[in-house]
Amino acid sequence: MSRPLRGIGVGGGSAVGPVARMAPAPALPAPRPVTDPAAEAAAVRAALAAVVTDLNERAARTSGPGSEVLAAQAVMAADPILADEAAALAEQGTDGAYALTAVFDGFRTALAAAGGYFAERTADLDDLRDRAVAHLLGLPVPGLPDPGHPYVLVADDLAPADTALLDPERVLALVTVRGGPTSHTAILAKALGVPAVVGCAGAMELADGRQVLVHGADGVVEPDPSPEAVDRAAAHERRRRERSAGFQGPGRTADGHPVALLVNLGAPHELPGAAAADAEGVGLFRTEFLFLDRAEAPGLAEQAAAYRQVFAAFAGRRVVVRTLDAGADKPLPFATSTDEENPALGIRGLRTAARDPQLLETQLAAIAAAAADSTAQVWVMAPMVSVPREAAEFAARVRAHGLPLAGAMIEVPAAALRTDRLAPVCDFFSVGTNDLAQYAFAADRTLGSLAELLDPWQPALLGLVATAAGSAAEHGRPIGVCGEAAADPALALVLVGLGITSLSAAPASLPDVRAVLAAHTLAECRELAELALLADDAATARDTVRSRMAGRSEELPPAAV
Ligand code: PEP
Ligand code: MG
DSSP, rough: SSSSHHHHHHOSSSSEEEEEEOOOOOOOOOOOSSSSSHHHHHHHHHHHHHHHHHHHHHHOOOOTHHHHHHHHHHHHHHHHHHHHHHHHHHHTTTOHHHHHHHHHHHHHHHHHHHHHHTTHHHHHHHHHHOOOOOOHHOOOOOSSSOOSSOOEESSOOOOOOHHHHHTTEEEEEEEEEETTSHHHHHHHHHHHOOOOOSSSSGGGGGOOOOOOEEEEETEEEEEEEOOOHHHHHHHHHHHHHHHHHHHOEEEEEEEOBBBBEEEEESSSGHHHHHHHHHHHHHHEEEGGGTTTTTTSSOHHHHHHHHHHHHHTTTTTTTEEEOOOOOTTBBBOOSSSOSSOOGGSSSSTTTTTHHHHHHHHHHHHHHHHHHHTTTTTTTEEESSSSSHHHHHHHHHHHHHHHHHOOOEEEEOOOHHHTTTHHHHOOSSEEEOOOOHHHHHHHHHHTOGGGGGHHHTTOOOHHHHHHHHHHHHHHTOOOOOOOSSSSGHHHHHHHHHHHOOOOOOEEEEGGGHHHHHHHSSSHHHHHHHHHHHHHSSSHHHHHHHHHHHSSTTHHHHSSSOOO
C-alpha cells in the first residue's frame, strides 16, 4: 500500500517519522493440552517477569506522571502471589494463558469488591493480564509501543487511560482508525500539540517502521514520502512557526477588535503548559478528570485543593470552570445510570445535578473555597443547559456560594435558539461546538464515520452559533467558543465574524489563531462569516473561506499529494 490514506485532520502542522502501532489486547486461543506442566509453569513465571522488566524499563525512559504509573504497575505485576498462583495452576495442567487469565481475573473480582481506591485499579490489572498473556503467546505486547526512538503512533483508538502515558517528546504524530473530529483522541492530539489524523481507515495496515508524512491540517497520511514532499512540508512548518512567533499578547483583529484567547484545560499534567501559554486565562476547565476512574466522587477538601492549584497557576487571569459534565462520553459510576438506552440524550451534564444535588453543591463549595484564596477571576458555567429554568437555578446556586459570575454552555440547539431567554439569568456563555454539532445533526460525536456531519464548518452549526452570538450581544453578554472549532484558524475568523468574543483551545493551537486574527479586520471576519453561512455544505464553506483569506499561501497547508 503506498496510496495516501485519508482521514480527519485534527491537529495542525505536519510531521514525518516511522510508524509504531499500538497492538490490541491478545485474544485467548483455544486451550492447549499441557504435556509438560513444569515447563508451562516456568513459562508463566517468565511471562510475568518479562512484564515487570518491560514496565520498569519504560518507567525509566518516560518522564512526568506516566513514569509513576508505569512503576506502580510494575510493582503490581511483581507480586509473588500472582506468580505462585498462576504457576500452581499450570503445574496442575492448565494452559499457561488460561492460568494467567484465571488468576488475574480472581484478583480483579476481589479488588472490585473492595470498592473505593481498590476498585479503581481493576483496569490496571486487566492491562497487566493482557501484557502477560501476550508475552506468553509470543504476540506483540498491547498498549503504547516503545520502539526506543521518536515515532508516529498508529492505533485503532486511544483510551483516556493511555493519554497519561503518551510522551510528547517521542510521539511525532498520531493516527487513529476510529474517532471523529470532536472525539477525545482529537482533543488529546490538540492538547499534545502534535499533528493528528483520526477516522483514518486502513491505518493499522501500515507496517511498523514504515516512514509516513502526516498532514494534520488536511487529514492525509502519506506513506514513503518523497524527499521533496518532506522538504516542502518542513518548509511550510517553518514558515508557519515563524509567522506565529511574530505575534504575542492579547488576541485582536488587525483593526484592534479584542478577541480573548484562552486555553482549554482537562488534566493535571496539562497545567504547567497551559499556565505558561500566552493566553488570557482558561476558557474551559474540564473538571471531569477529578471524577474519572473513581468509584465515588472526591470530597470537598480534595476538590478544593485541585482547584486551588489551577487558580494559583492563573493568578490574576480568568478561569472559566465548568461544573461536572458526567454521562454519555464521560460516564461515571456514581453520577450516571447504566440503564439508559441513549446516554447522550439522557441524564448527563447539568441534568445529573437535578438527580443528585449534593454533587453540584460540593463542587460549588469547593470552587468557592478555592476562589476565596486566589486572585484568579473565577467564572463558573454549567454544561448541557437546555432551558432557561435550568440556567436560572444553576446561576442562583452559583451565586449562593458567593461566586459572582455564572454562565451556561451552549451545546444543545434549544439553548442556542433561545439564548435571548437565557441571557437575563446568565453572565456569560460558552459555545461547545462539539456537542452542539452532535445534537444539531443527530450524529454521535464519537463516530468517525459521521465526520462530515460533525464537521464544525457545517453552515447549520454556524447558523446556530450566529443566533446565539446575536442574542448574547443584544444583552451585552460575552460569548466564547470552547469546542474544537476554536482551534482552526480559518474557522476562528468566521466565529469572530459571527459575534464570538473569545476563543478557547489547546495551548498549541493559539499561536496560529492569534496570527491569523491579527492579519484580518473585523469587517473581513464578518465577510468570511457571511460566505460560510451561505455555503451549502461544510466543505464548500471551508474552501470558500480559505481561498478568500488574505495571504492565502501562508494560511493553507501545502498541497499534500
Ligand atoms: C463541547 O461540547 O464542545 C465542549 C467543549 O465540551 P466537551 O467536549 O467537554 O463535551
Ligand atoms: Mg460538551
